[in-house]
Amino acid sequence: MTDSLNISLLGYPQLARNGRSLQLASTKATALLAYLSVSGMLHSRAQLAVLLWPESDNKHGRGALRYTLSIIKKELGDGFLISNRRQIGLDPTAVCTVDVVQLRQLLSPALGPEEALTAVQCEQVAQGVALYQADFLLGFTLRDCEQFNEWAFIQAETLRRDLATALKRLALTYQQQQNYDAALNYAHRWLNLDALHEPAHALLMQLYAQAGQWTAVHDQYQALNDLLEQELGVPPQPETTALYQELCQKRTVEIPATTPLRAYSPEQRSQWVLMEKMRRFWVNGLLSPLRSEESFIHLKLQTIHDAVVHPWADVLDTRHTPTPANIYHAFRNANRALLILGAPGAGKTVSLVELADYLLAMAAADKMQPIPVILNLSSWAGKQVDIEIWAVEEMVAKYQIPRRLGRTWLDQDRLLLLFDGLDEMRPDFRTECLAALNTFRQEHGLADMVVCCRQDAYETAVLTSNTRLQLNGAVLIRPLTTGQIRESVTPTLATTLFNNAVLLEMAQSPLTLNMLRLAYGDSHRDKNGSTQVTAVPITTNLLFNVYVQRMLQRQADRVKNHPPFTAVTNHLNWLAKQMQRHNQSIFLIEELQPSWLENVRTAQSRSGYWQWIYLLFTRSLLTALLGTPIGWSFIQLIRINPPGVEVHFLTVTAALFGVTAVPWNGLFSIFLLVLCTGLLVALVDGCFFTWRRRRNDEDHINRKSGWLQLICTTLTVVLAATFLFSRTDNLLLAFSLACMEAICFILAFGYLSYGQSWRTEIRARGALTWSWRYAVQLGLLGILLACFWSALAWLQDPQSPRWLLNILNTSFTFFLLGGLRGKRVESRDRPNEGIWIAGKNGVKAALLLSIPTSILVGVTIDTVSGLLTGILYGTLAAAMHGFNDVFKHLSIRLLLWIAHSVPIRYIRLLDYAADSVLLQKVGGGFIFRHRLLQEHFAEIIDK
CATH class of the missing domain: 1.10.10.10 (Winged helix-like DNA-binding domain superfamily/Winged helix DNA-binding domain)
Structure with missing residues (x-):
């Protein structure tokens, strides 16, 4: 050998x-x-x-x-x-x-x-x-x-x-081939040989621009600028600056035209809509306004090696990961599974949105790339279910994604989940959430994901539970340097900050620095031209107070008819407290629930009398308004058609109150019947809601509790209606009418899917689409009901063909009623969008049901029966597909206004707060400019 x-x-x-x-x-x-x-x-x-x-x-x-x-x-x-x-x-x-x-x-x-x-x-x-x-x-x-x-x-x-030359040649070759991932990889390694080499920085900016990663272009130039300033005290070369400015001028947001969407498959359209929502909600709503400010700061990152459990830590050397230049580099270094840590106000959410901007550009260019979705973990605290189940519900509520489509995308790894708000829940929930996130990642084959959290909150959770996230890397957002602070403020304010050690320490946070700049900037100088800073020791609470006053005053100077400052702060105080109670970081007006009616101004008050008023109001008045035309039309139909039943309850009950005119006597009697039934249902629902609250089980849909509530509600309606009808009519007829009322009540108010607690009363809906599955299911129910009434008609007149027509008409109507589903993803993002969609759904469903059924029954039987059938099923469809949600939402808004919690024109006040830089619009919702500001408002009155 x-x-x-x-x-x-x-x-x-x-x-x-x-x-x-x-x-x-x-x-x-x-x-x-x-x-x-x-x-x-x-x-x-x-x-x-x-x-x-x-x-x-x-x-x-x-x-x-x-x-x-x-x-x-x-x-x-x-x-x-x-x-x-x-x-x-x-x-x-x-x-x-x-x-x-x-x-x-x-x-x-x-x-x-x-x-x-x-x-x-x-x-x-x-x-x-x-x-x-x-x-x-x-x-x-x-x-x-x-x-x-x-x-x-x-x-x-x-x-x-020689290595640098080879890396450059490889990067340029792959650039010509438009293989930007490979080109970026070799360009980054070229830059690692000499971090001050400007041609490498310039090539990276060009590659990022060609790949559509415009945030990375900005970050790369800022990283070069910071490095040259720190190491050599010089700016970039004129050629590099000119290239950066040229790339910025070429930047365009590529939004596909709306017309080609018709040629897309439903799934492709839904993916496009989701990306558009992400781009408008977060990138355009949160990130773009910050980028447009001259004071936008490039945040520096630091790799942390012991914060997570790397699945290959025993095999790979993970302790020599290079310091990332920006958040996308950190994401790539961590093999697409990253933990972002930082101090309060350090810029964690902004960094997360920057990463989402990168990933959206990649998903738009390559259909095989997953779509990034930002979800806030704060709402998981109350539910404590599997992350997959919770994520689907969040996408339904925040992005109007159909549940089945959301589950499919998660199972197929078509989504890249970006989690924020881990620190916004109670410490005991936080430790449970860490375990749930690890379980989710293991069940999905170590799925790609990013988690944001405050450093102190995460470290406390790790020490308490001895559980770390199973990710591939972690970065810490470093405090601002003195050079970054000096470049971001005016010379006068810089002098003030550097002469005050407390202010300088506070200014190391981007949030606090921005608030100092706005509160004590050039627009607030004394007569001598110096910045006004109070002699009282500056604290975070004092800084927030000054910031709020200055922002409201600045907006008041721009607007003539502005609300009083105290009204704005009081309403924001109420909103902040409610968002904390409901574990929400984004406030969507359509997600107002009866639980928001609870009096939170006094900590001892948990009687919830406003919530009971809401139940009595909606269950009685809403059922009376929607149930009266349904019940009256049905009774008229069985009176003038086989089996030709005369219901004496209508005339006898109305006569007791002196109402004898036709048809008002029948309408009045049905109104009283449904009103009384609704009051009893309110008591049943109230008992169930209170029971679930005491069990701390009111944040999610519970099928077992739902079925139990459904059975109790059905029995209540059937027994109450049977008792009332039997006073004037025979027991069989009374029981039959009571069963029909119960069926209509359950269908209209959706007890199988929501309405199970104070926190799940109203549910977000998408625009109408068609479902063959539900059409067949409800069509079969229609056949059963039609057979029941047709049997009665056939017993009276076997020779009449109307019993066959009754089966045909009823089954067809229920087929249409079940096929309409509010599932298609909507791309709009205006405030209260969900309620507007619900209202439009109700109108569309009423027209789609009433017109064809009226024509069908009118042609096969007679015109009067056709009109009555149209009223019956049109009202039922409107209630099922949105009118009940609209009425409940308006009821909550009315009661909140009576309780002085919100104004009548609530959206106007929220827009005013957003213009005052206290809130920020995110799609159709609102968030506080920062969680620290939300916490400040939540503590104003208590203090």
């Missing part, structure tokens, strides 16, 4: 003979072998003696060389060196591999003429780049051999220069 020798000189020198590691006893022996292997030539003994023993004379130097050769031959044997009386070198016929020689051979295509590399050459050069893992003889020097050290330095610099 032929002996082989492997010499590795990239990094600290290593030797291996026949695969077995060797260690030479002398550093001079290692140096001699390195010199001979790199040169590949024979060298005179005198030259080598001078190189390695410069302080010795010729006799002693040659003697030391002979001794060193004996050490090498003892370890390697005689087959690798050529040695005679005059020269020494490596034997070219020996099986000897030198990584430096291999590297030069692999990189040789990139060192030739400046032209695009072929595919074979790219593969060869890429192998050379992968081989270069450390500099030549890194950490190896000879203290008494300056000439050898100089030779080693020249070799190292030459190899680094």
Whole structure:
């Protein structure tokens, strides 16, 4: 077997003979072998003696060389060196591999003429780049051999220069091929060789622009600017600045036209709508206004190695991850599973939205990329269900994504979840949420995701539960430097900050710095032109107070008819408290629930009398308004058609109150019947709602509790209606009418899916679409009901064909009624959008049901029956598909106005607060400018 020798000189020198590691006893022996292997030539003994023993004379130097050769031959044997009386070198016929020689051979295509590399050459050069893992003889020097050290330095610099050239050629070649991921990878490695190399920064900006990652263009230029200022005290070269400005001018937001959407599949349309919502809600709503400000600051990141549990920590070296230039680099370094930590106000949410902007651009360019979705974990605290179930419900509520589509996308890894708000829940919930997130990631094959949290809150949760997130990396958003602070404020304010240690420490937070700039900036100077800063010691609470006053005053100067300052602060105080109670970070007006009616101004008051008023109001008045035309139309139909039943309850009950005119007597009687039934249902629902509150189980839909409530409600309606009808009519008729009333009541108010607690009373809806599954299900129910009444009609007149027509008409009507579903994703994002959609759904459903059923019944039976059928099913469809939600929402708004919690024109007040830079619009919702500001408003009155 032929002996082989492997010499590795990239990094600290290593030797291996026949695969077995060797260690030479002398550093001079290692140096001699390195010199001979790199040169590949024979060298005179005198030259080598001078190189390695410069302080010795010729006799002693040659003697030391002979001794060193004996050490090498003892370890390697005689087959690798050529040695005679005059020269020494490596034997070219020996099986000897030198990584430096291999590297030069692999990189040789990139060192030739400046032209695009072929595919074979790219593969060869890429192998050379992968081989270069450390500099030549890194950490190896000879203290008494300056000439050898100089030779080693020249070799190292030459190899680094060749590597830089190869990386540049690879990046340019892949740029021409529009393979931007590969080009960015090699351009970043080129930049890592010299962080101050401006051509590498310029190439990265060009690649980001061509890839549509415009935020990365800005971040790359800011990183270069900060680095040059910190290291050299100079700005970027004019050519680099001109390139950056040119790229900024070319930036366009590519929004697909609306007309081609008709050619998309329903799933593609839904994906496009979701990306548009993400872009409008977060990028345009939150990030773009900040970027437009001159004071927008490029945040610096720091890699943290012990914050997460890397699944491959035992195999991979994860402690030498380079410092990321921006949040997208951190995301890539963490293999698309990242934890973002930072102090309050450090810019965690902004960084998360910046990352979403990157990922949206990638998803728009490549349909195989997952769509980023920002979700706030604060709402998980009350539900404490699987992350997958909770995420689907959040997408339904926040983005109007159909549940089935959301579940499908999650199962197929078509979504990249970006979680914010882990620190916005109670500590005990936070530890449970860490475990739930780890479980979710394991069940989805270590799915890509990002989590944001305050550093102190996360560290406390880890210490408490001994559980860390199972992600691939973590970064900490560093406090602002003094240079960043000085560049972001006016000279006058900078002088004030740097003369006050407390203010300077507060200004290290981007949020606090922005508030200081707005509260004590140039627009607030005294008569001498200096910035007004109170002599009272500045605290965070005082700063927030001054900020709120200045922002409201500034907006009041712009608007003539503005609300009083106290009214704005009181309403925002109420809103902040309610959002904290309901674990919400985004306030959507359509998500107002009866639980918001609870009196929170006094901590002891949990009687919820406003909520009971709401139940009595909606269950009685709403059922009376919608149930009266339904019940009256149905009774008229069975009176004028087979079985030809005369219901005496209508005339007898109305006569007791002196109402005898037709048809008002029937309408009045049905109104009283439904009103009384609704009052009883209010009591039943109130008991269930209170029971679920005491169980702390009112934040999610519980199927078992729902069925129990459904059974109790149905029995209440059936028994109450049977009792009232039986006072004047026979028991069978009374029971039949009561069953029909119960069925209509359950269908109209959706007890199977929502209305189970104070917090799940109203549910967000999407625009109407068609569902064959539900059409068949409700169509079968219609056939059963039609068979029941047709049997009665057939018993009275077997010769009449109307019982067959009744089956046809009723089954067709219920088929249409069930097929209409509020599931299609809407792309609009105005405030209270869900209620507007519900109202339009009700109108559309009423028209779609009433018109065809009226025509069908009118043609097959008679005109009067057709009109009555249209009223019956049109009203039922309107109630099922939105009118009940609209009425409930308006009831809550009315009661909140009576309780002085919100004004009548609530959206106007929220818009005013957003214009005052206290709130911020996010799509159709509102968020406080920062969670610290929300906490400040929640504590105003209590303090």
